[in-house]
Amino acid sequence: MTTRIRRGFKLIGLSLAIAALTACGGNDDPLPGDTSGDLVAKYIGSWESGCYEDSGASAHLRADFTKASPTGFTGEVVAYAYIGTSCSGPSVKNKKVFTNMVMSHDGTKVVGGVTADKFAGTADQGSAKVLLTVSGNILRIGDPDASKDAQGYPNAFYDKSMSRI
Template sequence: MTMHPRFKLIAMCLAAAVFTAACGGGDEDPLPGDTTGDVVAKYIGSWESDCYEDSGASAKARADFTKTSATSFTGDVIAYAYVGTSCSGPSVKDEKVLTGLSMTHAGTKTLGGVTVDKFSGTSTQKNGKLVMYVNGNTLQLGDVDGPEDAEGYANAFYDSRYTLKRIQ
């Protein structure tokens, strides 16, 4: 089964952000959040997308982020594919989209009328830049395949299907 390009984009977008710990189809316990006032605190913990249709099957992504300092974090983003359209049963494929992620806060910018955080860093798969925004328990990521600003950061968010929600 070929993974839909959007499925890979979610991971790339998350990659330039902040991740840690292995994920497993949503079966692992979520990582704890961070209640400090550090700039990365709101991103720390586990996140998962809603189930979405992917080439006649279904898919979802999970990200786990662990704080390494007040301005940086590590983690992994893993995408899961399922037979059928409900993301139920065991995953038939997982793709380690971004592993060994290490991100550092690089400032803020305005995107879509909100102030987003900019991150730069590396993963096993690639180096990159990412913008992230948290509103309550919802995480939006900048579309890494869309238009970029002069510094190479996304100028648009991913489609709302690819929004991640905090796993409590």
């Protein structure tokens, strides 16, 4: 093979590798919200938690929700872990906490004086009953470790919240 042909193949290989890496990079742009009057509209879009420190490391969550129907949504939740306590620099690990989520509205419930929406859902990681409520741009989530009511929904909110991106 001539040097010219080898260089051509190397350039083609490099171009394909760059294209593959670019395609796998994902899209960090937040999902648009929903301005309709549908029950799930206030939950649609992208949400991010604050930075949480634990044992010299830190992490934050991101949730992306897309409307599937006026009473249901789909999405995923990803946890990003960092070395150090400031959630800065590149994440050293990301874990898809919930993938292929499908959530369906199942009524409402008052918790701590706040009316929350009950959602029954499934994800690749299993099924769950979740409480959600939005106030302005803050999403509060029912604490999965709290005591449960007769239908299996939490009786308290998690002490952390997420903000709309």
